[in-house]
Amino acid sequence: MFPKVKICCISSEEEASMAIGYGAAALGLVAKMPSGPGVIDDALIATIAALVPPPIGTFMLTSETNVDEIIAHHYRTNTNTIQIVDALQSGTYKAIKTALPVIKIVQVIHIINEASVDEALQIAEHVDALLLDSGNPNLVLKELGGTGRTHNWQLSKQIVAQCKKPVFLAGGLKIDNVKRAIDIVQPYGIDVCSGVRTNQQLDPHKLEVFFRTVYA
Numbered sequence: 001m002f003p004k005v006k007i008c009c010i011s012s013e014e015e016a017s018m019a020i021g022y023g024a025a026a027l028g029l030v031a032k033m034p035s036g037p038g039v040i041d042d043a044l045i046a047t048i049a050a051l052v053p054p055p056i057g058t059f060m061l062t063s064e065t066n067v068d069e070i071i072a073h074h075y076r077t078n079t080n081t082i083q084i085v086d087a088l089q090s091g092t093y094k095a096i097k098t099a100l101p102v103i104k105i106v107q108v109i110h111i112i113n114e115a116s117v118d119e120a121l122q123i124a125e126h127v128d129a130l131l132l133d134s135g136n137p138n139l140v141l142k143e144l145g146g147t148g149r150t151h152n153w154q155l156s157k158q159i160v161a162q163c164k165k166p167v168f169l170a171g172g173l174k175i176d177n178v179k180r181a182i183d184i185v186q187p188y189g190i191d192v193c194s195g196v197r198t199n200q201q202l203d204p205h206k207l208e209v210f211f212r213t214v215y216a
């Protein structure tokens with residue numbers, strides 16, 4: 001089976017339409033971050049999300065780590081999915097589910113070393129899906145995604161093999177490496193930002209070739 005494709009860093013209604021037109025199953029809308037190229041403001045996230053038809057997923061990427069702040073952030077953007085890009089510092093996933101029962105929760109795990117595998121498998125029990133990325137939340141200026149870098153796919157492969165929830169693979173995916181990444185990791189979905197952009201704009205040619213490569 002082919003993986004679902006999530007196109008991230010959507011920055012306008014036009015980019016949303018283009019990504020959906022080429023076959024995106026989900027769109028990523030990046031809110032305020034400590035670093036990264038894809039950030040847009042909450043009002044624009046809400047505007048784009050409201051225009052996206054079902055069953056397309058609208059993922060609001062939040063760097064909030066406090067559950068009350070995450071819930072408040074959701075109410076400002078109203079996407080159907082919350083992608084949490086950093087580790088929870090206070091509160092529980094259950095509290096988010098109780099407050100927002102129909103909203104899907106996707107937790108990002110930044111693949112750093114073998115310990116990331118245990119972290120992923122433990123957190124998977126509490127969320128709807130995982131997304132494996134290449135950031136480093138331990139840096140002084142946190143990297144929470146949008147790095148354009150790949151990570152150790154052997155660790156991601158271990159997570160997919162053992163995890164009972166859907167797993168998206170992200171981090172530096174592009175036309176030249178996406179097929180190999182899929183063959184190795186066998187993810188439920190793949191997620192791309194910089195690999196389908198030119199000068200930070202969504203590039204229709206790269207998108208077309210990317211989808212063709214994924215579905216080959």
Ligand SMILES: O=C(O)c1ccccc1N[C@@H]1O[C@H](COP(=O)(O)O)[C@@H](O)[C@H]1O
Pocket residue numbers: 008009028030033035036037038039061085133143144145146147148149170171172173191192193194195
């Ligand atoms: O793009 C950003 O600005 C960003 C910032 C902070 C967290 C996540 C961000 N984007 C996400 O990062 C992944 C990987 O991006 P890339 O393909 O390596 O460029 C992507 O899924 C975006 O969702």
